[in-house]
Amino acid sequence: MKWSTGGITKMGDHSSQYRSGSDTTETPESPDCLTRAKHHPANYDTEQDTEKAAQSVSLQDHMDEVVETSPSQSSLTSSYTTVQSKLEETQEQLRQAEAESAKLRLESEKAIRDQKELLQNNQQLLYEIQRQNRIVEAWCKEEKSAQSKYGRLNEAKVRLENDNERLRGVLAKMSKARQPLRNEEYYQRQFDFLNNEIETWAVAQSKKSKPDEFTRDSKDYIISVLKDVGHSCGAESAEYLRTRMLKLYKKRPIRIALIRHILGLYIFDKVLRKYAFGFDDVRSTYLNGLEDQFLQQGSLRGNEC
Amino acid sequence: MLMILELDFSTILTLRQALAKATLADVKAEEAKKECITVFVKVQRALLPATSDDEIQEFVKYLLPEAIALRNDMTVEQAIYRCYFVGSSASFNPETAQIQEGEPMKGKVLLCMFPGLLRKHILRDGDPSGNNVPRVTDVPVVKAFVKLNTAFNAQLLEPSRVSAESTHLTKTCTYCRS
Numbered sequence: 001m002k003w004s005t006g007g008i009t010k011m012g013d014h015s016s017q018y019r020s021g022s023d024t025t026e027t028p029e030s031p032d033c034l035t036r037a038k039h040h041p042a043n044y045d046t047e048q049d050t051e052k053a054a055q056s057v058s059l060q061d062h063m064d065e066v067v068e069t070s071p072s073q074s075s076l077t078s079s080y081t082t083v084q085s086k087l088e089e090t091q092e093q094l095r096q097a098e099a100e101s102a103k104l105r106l107e108s109e110k111a112i113r114d115q116k117e118l119l120q121n122n123q124q125l126l127y128e129i130q131r132q133n134r135i136v137e138a139w140c141k142e143e144k145s146a147q148s149k150y151g152r153l154n155e156a157k158v159r160l161e162n163d164n165e166r167l168r169g170v171l172a173k174m175s176k177a178r179q180p181l182r183n184e185e186y187y188q189r190q191f192d193f194l195n196n197e198i199e200t201w202a203v204a205q206s207k208k209s210k211p212d213e214f215t216r217d218s219k220d221y222i223i224s225v226l227k228d229v230g231h232s233c234g235a236e237s238a239e240y241l242r243t244r245m246l247k248l249y250k251k252r253p254i255r256i257a258l259i260r261h262i263l264g265l266y267i268f269d270k271v272l273r274k275y276a277f278g279f280d281d282v283r284s285t286y287l288n289g290l291e292d293q294f295l296q297q298g299s300l301r302g303n304e305c
Numbered sequence: 306m307l308m309i310l311e312l313d314f315s316t317i318l319t320l321r322q323a324l325a326k327a328t329l330a331d332v333k334a335e336e337a338k339k340e341c342i343t344v345f346v347k348v349q350r351a352l353l354p355a356t357s358d359d360e361i362q363e364f365v366k367y368l369l370p371e372a373i374a375l376r377n378d379m380t381v382e383q384a385i386y387r388c389y390f391v392g393s394s395a396s397f398n399p400e401t402a403q404i405q406e407g408e409p410m411k412g413k414v415l416l417c418m419f420p421g422l423l424r425k426h427i428l429r430d431g432d433p434s435g436n437n438v439p440r441v442t443d444v445p446v447v448k449a450f451v452k453l454n455t456a457f458n459a460q461l462l463e464p465s466r467v468s469a470e471s472t473h474l475t476k477t478c479t480y481c482r483s
Contacts, residue, residue: 170330180383184446187386187422190375191447194368195419201364208355218351225348233390233417240393257452259352260418264450265390266348268420270341271372272388276329276380278337287328291385294317295425295441 194267202259211250219245222262229269237265314427315383322383329380334373342369385425391417391449403448404456412455421449 223245226238241248241258248254271277275284342365349361379386391402395414401421404410423443 170326182378182382184424187375187379188447190371190378191419191422194372194375195450197368197371198419201368205353205356205360209353210355213354214352215354218354221351222348225344233392236392236394237416251457254457257416257418260450261416261452262348262352264417264419266345267368267372268388268390270345271369271376272420273390274376276325276332277373277376278332278334279328283328287324288387290324291321291425292441294321295385295427297317 195264198260198263198267199256202256202263206252206255206259209249209255211246211255214246214249216246219249226262226265229265234265234269237261318383318385321385322381325380329377338369338373342366345369379422386446387423387425387443388420389423389449390420391451393417397451397453399448401445401448402451404451404453408453409455410453412453414451415454415457416452417449418452419450421445422447 219241223238223242226234226241228234229237245258248258273284275287279287345365346358346361349356349365350358353361389401391414393414393416397404397410397412397414399410401423402414402417423445426442426444427439428442
């Protein structure tokens with residue numbers, strides 16, 4: 001904006017004055033009128049005045065030229081208007097840009113706030129994910145533990161099922177066994193069989209035995225075994241044989257009886273006397289006592305067999 | 306026990322049988338059998354020094370399982386069987402003991418050679434008032450096999466003097482084969 005409004009107006013005023021010349025209605029006292037009169041050729045007195053007049057003319061021409069080449073007021077006004085409108089337009093654009101900028105700034109601030117919020121949310125989510133991960137890990141552990149427990153329970157179940165089957169078998173057997181299994185002849189035969197086996201063995205081995213080979217150590221060992229017999233017969237036998245055994249062993253018929261006696265007593269004490277084979281004396285005595293109580297109580301009712 | 310009062314004898318025997326079956330299932334027979342065989346072999350080594358170890362082992366491993374089977378059969382039977390042994394110097398009772406045919410049935414028991422077997426029973430006897438009184442009784446199934454002292458020369462059965470037995474002191478012990 002090179003031109004100011006006041007300047008243009010003044011120049012316009014002068015150019016119009018120069019173009020109009022004498023047509024203008026000026027008063028003789030005005031400064032312009034005095035200057036023009038001074039530079040008029042008729043008023044030249046000297047050579048110096050002439051030169052001055054020529055310069056004046058030249059200046060006048062130049063001024064005219066300037067006036068001719070200068071834009072007109074309307075053009076200037078138009079330009080001014082254009083410029084003004086452009087200025088306004090630019091200002092408007094500037095305002096719009098400022099408004100846009102403010103809007104963008106607001107949006108940017110909002111976006112920053114949103115971003116912060118999102119960041120917070122993100123952190124919360126991260127924390128939540130970590131928490132969930134921990135829960136999942138705990139669940140995994142629990143699941144493994146549960147699976148292990150399930151496996152153990154399954155094994156126990158299979159074992160119990162097998163036990164159940166076995167017990168069913170035992171029950172079936174027991175129910176079958178709840179009847180007389182064998183008659184008394186069977187037991188008589190078995191007793192005779194064992195007795196005969198021992199007798200045969202004693203007879204056969206007594207032939208081989210020589211009384212001199214039977215030592216006191218052997219006797220002492222046998223006496224110690226007889227003493228350990230739980231039944232009173234063992235102790236009685238040990239006491240009886242302690243001083244007689246070597247003598248009895250010398251004669252074959254008595255040797256046979258002695259061998260049979262010792263073997264029979266051993267089988268009686270370790271096997272036949274027990275409630276069941278493998279039971280110790282305490283259990284056998286207890287269970288035999290229980291049987292006796294059964295019988296005593298049963299007999300009180302007055303049953304007959 | 307009070308409940309048993311209300312049961313008859315056959316039920317008692319059935320109960321006993323079930324109890325015996327249950328206890329038999331619990332017993333650790335194999336260990337006892339091993340131990341029993343070991344001691345039985347040692348006893349026979351001592352008693353029969355001239356008999357080989359193999360023979361003794363074979364005999365013991367044959368005889369003992371038979372005896373054990375018999376014992377277990379009796380245990381699970383629906384009856385109450387009891388084995389008994391007659392002590393030395395006991396009076397001879399033909400109801401519970403037997404001797405070899407031809408031997409005199411007098412004197413005292415010298416040696417019991419094989420145990421006897423009896424069965425527990427409840428009998429009803431008449432009392433003076435005419436009522437039947439039940440009582441537990443023993444029914445002999447197999448009599449114990451005994452040898453009476455009269456079967457041998459009395460001199461043989463006298464106790465030995467210490468000097469007589471001491472002659473064997475120097476002999477080596479053969480039953481343990483050591």
